[in-house]
Amino acid sequence: MKISRFARSGHPSGQRRRRVPGLAAVFALGIATAGIAALAAAPAATASSAGSSGSTLRVEADTSYSTFNPFLAYFNGDLNIIGNIYPTLTTINQQGQPAPYLATKWSVSANKLTWTFTIRSGLKWSDGKPITAADAAWTFNLIMHNSVAATANGALVANFATVTAPNATTLVITTKQPEANMLYVSNPITGIPIVPEHIWAKQVAHLSTFKNQTMPVVGYGPWTLTGYVPNQYATLTANSSFFMGAPKFHTLIVQYFSDSDAAVAALKSGQLDEIDDLTATQFEALKGDKDIDLYPSVSNTWTAIELNPGARTQSGKKFGNGSSALLDPVVRQAIEMAINKQELVTKVWDGLAVAGSGYMPPAYPQWVWTPPASESLGYDPAKANQLLTKAGFKMGPGGVRIDPKTHKPLVLRLGIHSDEASDAEMAPYLQEWLKAIGIQVDVQSMSFNQLNTDLPEGDWDMLSDSWSTGPDPTYLLSIQTCGDLPTSLSQPGNTDSFFCNADFDKLFAQQSSEFNVAQRANTIGQMQQILYSNAVDVILYYPDNLSAVRPGAAKDFFYGKTNAQGFYPQQNLFINWSSATPVASDAPASSSSTLWIVIVIIAVVVLGGGGLIYWRRTTAGQRE
Numbered sequence: 001m002k003i004s005r006f007a008r009s010g011h012p013s014g015q016r017r018r019r020v021p022g023l024a025a026v027f028a029l030g031i032a033t034a035g036i037a038a039l040a041a042a043p044a045a046t047a048s049s050a051g052s053s054g055s056t057l058r059v060e061a062d063t064s065y066s067t068f069n070p071f072l073a074y075f076n077g078d079l080n081i082i083g084n085i086y087p088t089l090t091t092i093n094q095q096g097q098p099a100p101y102l103a104t105k106w107s108v109s110a111n112k113l114t115w116t117f118t119i120r121s122g123l124k125w126s127d128g129k130p131i132t133a134a135d136a137a138w139t140f141n142l143i144m145h146n147s148v149a150a151t152a153n154g155a156l157v158a159n160f161a162t163v164t165a166p167n168a169t170t171l172v173i174t175t176k177q178p179e180a181n182m183l184y185v186s187n188p189i190t191g192i193p194i195v196p197e198h199i200w201a202k203q204v205a206h207l208s209t210f211k212n213q214t215m216p217v218v219g220y221g222p223w224t225l226t227g228y229v230p231n232q233y234a235t236l237t238a239n240s241s242f243f244m245g246a247p248k249f250h251t252l253i254v255q256y257f258s259d260s261d262a263a264v265a266a267l268k269s270g271q272l273d274e275i276d277d278l279t280a281t282q283f284e285a286l287k288g289d290k291d292i293d294l295y296p297s298v299s300n301t302w303t304a305i306e307l308n309p310g311a312r313t314q315s316g317k318k319f320g321n322g323s324s325a326l327l328d329p330v331v332r333q334a335i336e337m338a339i340n341k342q343e344l345v346t347k348v349w350d351g352l353a354v355a356g357s358g359y360m361p362p363a364y365p366q367w368v369w370t371p372p373a374s375e376s377l378g379y380d381p382a383k384a385n386q387l388l389t390k391a392g393f394k395m396g397p398g399g400v401r402i403d404p405k406t407h408k409p410l411v412l413r414l415g416i417h418s419d420e421a422s423d424a425e426m427a428p429y430l431q432e433w434l435k436a437i438g439i440q441v442d443v444q445s446m447s448f449n450q451l452n453t454d455l456p457e458g459d460w461d462m463l464s465d466s467w468s469t470g471p472d473p474t475y476l477l478s479i480q481t482c483g484d485l486p487t488s489l490s491q492p493g494n495t496d497s498f499f500c501n502a503d504f505d506k507l508f509a510q511q512s513s514e515f516n517v518a519q520r521a522n523t524i525g526q527m528q529q530i531l532y533s534n535a536v537d538v539i540l541y542y543p544d545n546l547s548a549v550r551p552g553a554a555k556d557f558f559y560g561k562t563n564a565q566g567f568y569p570q571q572n573l574f575i576n577w578s579s580a581t582p583v584a585s586d587a588p589a590s591s592s593s594t595l596w597i598v599i600v601i602i603a604v605v606v607l608g609g610g611g612l613i614y615w616r617r618t619t620a621g622q623r624e
Contacts, residue, residue: 055248055249055250055251055582056249056250056251056252056253057249057251057252057253057273057274057553057554057577057580057582058252058253058255058271058272058273058274059252059253059254059255059272059273059274059275059276059577060254060255060256060257060260060263060267060272060274060275060276060277061077061080061233061234061254061255061256061257062075062076062077062080062276062277063075063076063077063078063256063448064077064231064256064258064448064449065077065078065081065228065230065231065234065256066078066211067211067212067213068081068082068085068211068212068213068217068225068228069207069210069211069212070082070086070152070192070193070195070212071142071143071148071149071150071151071152071153071207072148072151072152072207072208073152074152074494077254077256079189080189080254080573081225081234081236081254082189082193083188083189083190083193083221083573083574084188084189084221084222084223084236084573084574084577085217085219085220085221085223085224085225085236086193086194086195086219086220086221087101087102087123087131087193087194087219087220087221088101088102088186088187088188088191088192088193088194089101089102089103089106089117089136089171089183089185089186089187089191089194090103090183090184090186090187090191091187091188091574092184092187092188092190092470092471092572092574093575094559094560094569094572094575096470096471096570097471098183098184098187100120101120101187101188102117102119102120102123102131102136102194103117103118103119103120103171104118104119104120105117105118106118106183108182111178112178112179112515113161113174113175113176113177113178114172114173114174114175115172115173115174115175115179115182116170116171116172117133117136117170117171117172117173118169118170119131119132119133119136119168119169119170119171120169120243121168121169123220123243124220125196125199125218125219125220126216126217126218126219126220126224126239127196127199127218129196129198130168131196131220132165132168132169133165133166133167133168133169133170133171134165134168134197135194135195135196135197136163136165136171136186136194137163137164137165137171138197138200138201139192139193139194139195139197139200140157140160140163140173140192141163142200142204143156143157143192144157144160144163146204146207147487147491148207148208148491149204149207151491151493151494152494153191153192154483154484154494155474155475155478155479155481155483155484155494156185156191156192156474156475156478157185157192158478158483159175159176159177159179159509159512159513160173160174160175160176161174161175161176162174177509177512177513178513178515179512179513180511180512180513180514180515180520181472181474181512184470184471184472184474187470188221188572188574189470189572189573189574190470190472190475195219196218196219196220199218213228215227215228216237220239221239221242222238222239222242222244222246222247222574222577222578223236223237223238223239223247223252223577223578224236224237224238224239231256231258232255232256233253233254233255233256234253234254235251235252235253235254236251236252236253236254237250237251237252238250238251238252244578245578247577247578247580248556248578248579248580248581248582249554249580249581249582252577255272258419258448259419260275260277260278260279260282260419260420260421261282261421263275264278264282264285264286267292267548267550268286268289268291268292270291270550270553272550273549273550273553273554273557274547274548274549274550274554274557274576274580275547275548275549276545276546276547276548276571276573277545277546277547278546278547278548279421279422279546280348280349280350280351280352280353280543280544280546281350281421282546283296283352283546283548284350286548291550291551291552292548292549292550292551293548293549293550293551294546294547294548295546295547295548295549295558295568295571296352296544296545296546296547296566296567296568297363297544297545297547297567297568297569297570297571298362298363298544298545298567298570299353299354299361299362299363299542299543299544299545300361300363300364300468300469300470300545300570301361301466301467301468301469301542301543301545302356302359302361302466302467302468302537302539302540302541302542303356303422303464303465303466303539303540303541303542303543304356304464304465304466304537304538304539304540305335305339305414305430305462305463305464305465305537305538305540306455306462306463306464306465306496306497306536306537306538307326307332307335307461307462307497307535307536307537307538308320308322308323308326308458308460308461308462308463308497308498309322309326309327309329309332309497309498309499309534309536310322310326310327310498311457311458311498312485312498312500313485313486313487313488313489314482314483314485314486314487314493315487317489319457319458319489320457320458320459320460321458321459322458322459322460322461323403323410323412323413323461324403324405324406325393325403325405325406325410325412326412326461328391329533329534329535330387330388330390330391331387331388331391331393332534332535332536332538333377333384333387333533333535334384334385334387334388334391334437335384335434335437335439335462335535335538336377336535336538337377337378337379337380337381337383337384337387338379338381338384338433338434338436338437338439339379339430339433339434339538339540340379340429340433341355341356341357341379341540341541342355342379343429344426344429344540344541345541347425347429348422348425348426348429348541349422349541349543349544352543352544352546353541353542353543353544354541354542355540355541356539356540356541356542357370357371357376357377357378357532357539358370358371358528358532358539359476359477359527359528359531359532359537359539360469360473360476360524360528361468361469361542362542363469363570364469364471364473366517366521367473367521367524369524369525369528369529371529371532375529375532375533377532377533377535381433381436381437384437385436385437385438388401388437388438391404392404393410393438395438396409396438397409399435399438400438400439400440401437401438401439409440410438410439410440411439411440411441411442412434412439412440412441412442412461412462413441413442413444413460413461413462414427414430414431414441414442414443414444414461414462414463414464415444415446415451415454415460415462415463415464416443416444416445416446416464417445417446417447417448417451417464418445418446418447419447419448420448420464422543423445423464424445426464426540427443431443441462451463455497456486456492456493456495457492458498463497465496465497465537467479467496471570473524474511474512477508477511477524477527478508479494479495479496480495480496480497480499480501480504480531480536480537481500481504481505481508482500482501482502482505483505484496485498485500496537497536497537498536499531499534499536499537501530501534503530504527504530504531507523507524507526507527507530508527510523511523511524511527544567545570545571547571551583552583553582553583554580554581554582554583555580555581555583556579556580556581557576557579557580558571558576559571559575559576559579
């Protein structure tokens with residue numbers, strides 16, 4: 001939860017974009033490639049640590065990198081970096097509540113239409129220029145009045161009327177209607193980053209193509225982005241003058257792995273210090289490893305199958321090649337009823353997930369909604385068959401229904417990630433269940449980037465997707481609004497699946513102005529009911545957040561204590577990366593020793609049949 005329009009990634013920190021919960025099964029060639037990438041990263045760590053204590057923290061990137069332009073970014077890999085190198089008005093503390101960052105304090109008028117923020121004085125951008133309220137006002141106004149700048153975060157300022165900076169330490173935001181989530185609009189990773197006007201004013205003319213990848217990037221935060229190798233890693237250097245305190249590590253290497261089993265192998269070998277998106281299989285395999293600590297937390301993420309209801313722009317221009325059958329909500333409802341979600345939880349996630357229905361995940365129970373029994377689209381293949389027959393989809397040769405409009409067999413494409421193990425495990429079940437109601441499913445396995453290219457073009461029928469949310473649900477809800485449809489074929493927008501519903505949009509505006517949590521939750525429940533009945537995002541499950549760290553390399557990375565169910569609190573990467581503390585010297589290994597580790601990994605994979613040894617839980621109940 002914005003991240004690739006289809007591979008948005010979520011993360012324990014409570015991000016709004018898609019996470020990659022787990023990637024492809026291990027093969028010797030894949031491990032070798034990842035090992036070589038890790039080897040290539042070693043010189044960067046050495047160079048970045050020059051003149052310092054040499055402490056380097058190495059973590060896995062949530063997704064591949066696309067851009068460090070905060071006006072366009074929606075991949076979690078990008079957002080995690082951006083959220084740590086640019087400031088925001090507020091931050092989110094360990095309790096999930098807004099806390100001061102650039103704004104030291106704030107107040108709201110009696111009519112709740114005017115917010116006044118006092119901006120911290122004395123701070124400077126990394127090039128030495130002062131940070132003032134004018135930078136914040138310029139950032140917000142650009143998003144409000146420039147359609148390209150609004151690509152990533154336009155929905156968050158849709159209710160803003162004016163933003164001004166009367167002086168260097170005062171920011172005033174007036175809204176059209178009361179804004180209940182104002183303190184969540186600009187916070188690290190999940191909100192709007194504030195950029196230096198004197199740098200970005202020069203980029204407005206070509207903002208749509210500017211990737212912000214010239215190092216070092218001028219910003220302000222706990223870290224400075226000082227290095228980047230495409231498709232491999234980003235290097236961050238600690239900001240020793242950060243007002244909240246400098247990070248404990250001098251250098252942070254955020255490494256991308258196209259295969260998550262390769263990342264786990266790197267964690268076990270000591271070439272990686274932390275991972276926060278383990279699959280259930282990997283999590284079980286790491287249990288009992290004395291060199292690794294595990295940190296599960298309640299899911300703030302959903303995984304879904306998106307059903308294309310018809311790609312169109314805001315003006316109604318249709319495009320793409322999605323199946324016309326999916327224009328009918330009855331067909332989409334039948335597909336949802338054909339899927340045994342609990343079996344996916346058991347078979348794909350070994351019980352380390354919860355079967356899905358509502359749009360909001362269980363990490364934030366105040367927003368959770370479940371359908372009433374009378375309107376449930378739960379597993380019922382017999383009823384699904386009845387719905388399709390009544391809708392005119394008669395059974396044809398080979399048990400495949402005939403589309404009454406095209407008079408062709410009802411064949412739907414299912415796009416899955418080629419680099420995600422859970423997708424590969426899930427696909428055969430979906431094929432079997434949909435075949436049982438007369439729908440043939442052709443699985444199309446594509447790369448992360450290809451899937452994200454296809455979605456905004458509308459060239460798909462069904463896609464596997466996943467999003468996460470922070471404590472405020474506004475952003476996750478916004479991606480289903482009509483305003484997030486593309487404005488033109490050249491401006492793809494930030495829509496999740498081309499959903500557009502006037503009643504949903506009305507409720508979206510209403511919930512934003514409701515300061516009473518119970519009242520707002522009721523409105524958000526109504527919104528979830530609309531999404532559920534339209535069955536555009538068939539929420540399959542909410543996978544537990546499964547993280548791991550090497551305690552011998554870093555302590556205090558994760559915070560909090562387990563509850564009765566063994567779950568840690570929701571984590572926040574902005575806090576995690578800065579609070580992590582070196583345990584011992586972690587000077588980069590020599591090239592010869594690193595190569596030896598790679599060779600050993602390859603040998604283990606080949607001899608072991610290409611997979612990690614693991615055991616599976618047989619019932620979801622065993623998670624307790």
